[in-house]
Amino acid sequence: MKHDEFIRRVSERAHVSAEQADTLGRAVLQTLAERITGGEADDLAAQLPPELQEPLRRPRKAPADPFGLDEFLRRVGERAGVDGELALRGTRAVLHTLRDTLPHKEFEDMVSQLPTEYRELLRVDHDEFVQKVARRAHVSVDQAQTLTRAVLQALAERISGGAAQDLAAQLPPELREPLQRPRDAHAEPIGLEEMLSRVGEGAGVDEDLARRAFRAVLLTVRDAVPRKEFEHVLGQLPKEVAKLL
Known part of the structure; x- marks a missing residue:
């Protein structure tokens, strides 16, 4: 820069x-x-x-x-x-x-x-978080909000309930609801392509935009939370996610 x-x-x-x-x-x-x-x-x-x-x-x-x-x-x-x-x-x-x-x-x-x-x-506030997602995914701020919710919800389904709750606690209050699951809920062992499919369905977008949004949201989560917290979440995701980032 x-x-x-x-x-x-x-x-x-x-x-x-x-x-x-x-x-x-x-x-x-x-x-x-x-x-x-x-x-x-x-x-x-x-x-x-x-x-x-x-x-x-x-x-x-x-x-x-x-x-x-x-x-x-x-x-x-x-x-x-x-x-x-x-x-x-x-x-x-x-x-x-x-x-x-x-x-x-x-x-x-x-x-x-x-x-x-x-x-x-x-701490990143809600507006800054969504603006970063918008810049990284090359979409409007309004669409970034919809995409962010869809990605966080898909993420919550793929990790344990405890990890989802811990991650939610590190994010702005407006972004916590899609991550809310019972603490003892088990991770759903789905692959990256299924996660992207759920993002696309949840946000009403095609696969290419779902992939861009998924990457944009995870990079912004990485900016917003402590390193160990992010690595804990990343460790529960398919290995292809690390390559995507």
């Missing part, structure tokens, strides 16, 4: 001008570099546009400074010259844009060095 696109996404998510988004971006990245190890900051910088690398530069052997989220936001606010509420919005916007930008493993490696409280900043 180029620098201008990165800043545009931060600007849209934080509801600030591009100039302020650039200031917030640098403040968040500098603070993030202090909160993770120098090696991880270096690895992160290598994945970003040149204009965003400088705030992340630290000696590779530098240890992480283990401060909490409140201190993180205080430092961001001080560096960017903004209040706590805007520091929070800016931090959330930058983290979500990093998730869009980085390879999945690189992003998860970075997040693994942060305390659980930081995860709250990464």
